[in-house]
Amino acid sequence: MKKLLMAGLVSFSLSASLAEARFFLGLEASYGLSDIKFDGGESGKIFWGSNVFNNEKFGEVHYWVAGINLGTQHDISDMLGWRWFFGVNYGENINRKNAINLQYLELQLGGDILFNFTQSDSLSFGAFTGIAGNFNSHSTNGKLFTTTSIDENLGGSSAGLIGRVGLALVVGEHNRFELTTNIPIMQASLSKHGGSVLNPITFTLGYKFIF
Template identity: 30%
Template sequence: MKKILALGLVSLSLSATLAQARTFVGIDAGYDRGSFESTNGLAKKSYTGFINAPAEGWNVGINVGGEWFFGEYVGLRTFLGLGYGQAFAQANTNLHVLDVNLNFDIMANVVNTGSFSTGLFVGVGAGFGIAAQKLSAEALVSMNIPIYGRAGITFGLGEHSRIDVTAILPILSYNMIGFMGTDAETAADMVAAGVPGAYNPLRFNVGYKFLF
């Protein structure tokens, strides 16, 4: 009987702890800059070639997920994202970049007044992305399965708003290279500029999330 009561108390305690579970929808946008990886494994080229990177561009995305705070200062969140952007390469080639991703963050509030909070977060994500000269698959340049780190600052504003400033940092990359629909001259220019391969950039984004 005592064990049953103890389990009941633990269940009630956990329910109270997880009372701050929230769902959210969000949007983000930012700048990216990077190189094209032609080998699989550690995404070293994203960092060693950052200054003279062959491509840079912009990205926008939407996301939906949930967050769980254990008390006022420590929390977790996970969300599914869908993104689109453009990368401008040195070979005068503009690429459409699309990706879908799943992310997980650990959050810690440094300040929490109830109506305002400031915190830090670190996390990891993985997904699937493509880079193409056209939105159809007929001019596909690369497909990429990246694993990346996430780090940033988060601001809670009132009951329903959160603003994130995020750095997305490549860790691993698996890519499939292709030139479907690309003429020989364009492909040669792209090879010379280091375009073929997985576009696995560093990203610096600002995002807004509405919490329900």
């Protein structure tokens, strides 16, 4: 009998969670900061944190990033929720154009815990924190989409984990504005014979329409 009751409670909880799920579509604009780290090692070498903090800078770059994302938001209560998302980002550098022509393409899959601090009929203010897995490929000579060889586009590729923290303003039922800081936790080089590694800190202004 207890097992049946437990199964019923779990089923009810899952049904309630699914009933609260809301699909969203978002747009983001970001400012990124990173130092380009050139690595001659084998694939799989791990870099921790962001190399923008190292003391042996080779080529610090500042760049813009534009992205699109989608996912579902699940409201547990008026004060707490969670979401998952998939995003695609693309960026180019805005400095050192005479030396570097950066093209940056990134895929992200992650999740956030959502906190709602204040709420009224038309506005609510909150925060969120989470983690995302990412894959990125980049070129430092502007040939990301015209060549297939890392040696030819003078770039590299890597995958890793990113920590996320941000603030949110929700207007009405459908409009969510966010300010997010993305901080790299680790990146593993995927380039067969080494290459450059890019693990930026980004500051993002985003908008999500929640259906």
